[in-house]
Amino acid sequence: MLSSSTSRRSFSLRALLAAGLVAVPFAAFSADATRIGILIPGSKSDKGWMESGYDGLVAAQKKHGDKIKVQMIENINYADMEQALTNLASKNQLVIGVGGQTQAALLKVSKRFPKTKFSIVGGSKGDELPNVAGYDVKQAEIAFVAGATAAMLSKTGAVSYVGGMEIPSIVNAGKEFGKGAAYINPKIKYVENYTGNFDDVAKSKEATLAAIAQGADVHYHILNLGLRGMEQAAKEKGTHIIGSYTDRCGSDPLYIAYSITGVGYQVEYAIDEAVAGTWKAGYKPFGLAMGSKASDMSACGATPAMKAKIDEIKKDIQSGKIKVLEG
Template structure:
């Protein structure tokens, strides 16, 4: 070995659990995009192991696999929280970050990043009311867990905030990935007059898309701004799932990672949370900006989630 040759520090080893599909056009894909961005930014300074498409029953074992081999483990989705909390206690030297984590059990090596979906769902509801021609809007959620239900409630409240006469149709499929159930729920809402739809689904979004295309209605997309790529989507809510994956890796890589609950949402800026109406009129943009400001100030109060 030559004297004076500096050796690069060992890379940060990162394990990422993406319970759904990394190409779902939603939460999971946004998380994967954040991981890809971190890999591009850090190159050989990080080494990544990823597991995707894991059933709820197999989540714990997948996390044990990741925790035994990595310094940082990221669970992409609130549905990973119970398993992460359990596994983290067995691996006290491993850091765990939950993207979509709430104020759950406090574990000294777990960070929960709250995307505050209910907050941006209120803004999405306001947007839906502005875009609707029929005066009826709808929401389809996957699992009926508090964060998903709270987002649905706030979507309805946001729509009523803009149009007190709006009709709001709300459905849950019990499964983020079931295409047939999501299509059925969306068709049921369309039968009641809904022409703008919002969702918290993963692969189940495919069913909503099928229904909307068949019946000529439209969808407010989630997680990533893809304006101009598909006329089915007149607007997008930005929920920074990928941003939080990047954040967890950046903090661990720089030695600044901290355990505990951390809220993101509108207060963390447009990469964390935002609403984009494709081709918005100045009036629409002004209304949305005012609503976001009132949520941040607490003038408009929204549920957790």
């Protein structure tokens, strides 16, 4: 999920591992500190999933101080994930993979380190191992709410979605975004595209421009650095974006709403549980049922009527009146 070359990424990882990984430059730690290893496969400054995960790590460090010692690997490609996770697992008590794309490698490595705890942020139901916890952010759930919000904000009656890899959780989120938009406006035009890469700026821009050419004026995404391409297209054509993961209303007029998917909240949750000695293996769904830190929708400058409608939809999803896909 990186935009740099494979050779550069591989060299950087080899250098990292040869040095015994790079500790996150936080406060000194106590001798009995809980050792935390975290893999952030993308950029921690992507304004998306990875940055939200990193924000959760920073929040946990501020909370726990010298009670934890953190080591982090950032910005690697898929071929290096197993090697990175192996090194983290050999040095830490808890290893966190930020993103469902870490799941396959993490499950494989966890079998070799039965005494190490592993948490997957964005984990889906699957193989259950005694030392692995999977935290499901329920992206499809909040994507339905985002679609409804987009339909209420659209002036053209057309909205779009750009996803990165075409994997079940990302595809399901796209389907639910379209369903949410149609829930508000049955005649709405919905344009859905996948780039095959969360970080490809050029492809994301191309997909967004294609949607704009079909009338879309509000765009949603599950991208990392690829979001830059969507931003470029929206700025050029005067359209708007619903951001993801963190509420940043007021920081950029390009963004008219944000869905909160609690990536950072789950990173912090895993660390809190490890420090408290209450960490548990198994699948754990988050989403709307876990409160606004885990999942929410913020429409910047929403009218009272719009806010009430969003709240109604969230309640209907939680009650089961509105049924959404997994993921």
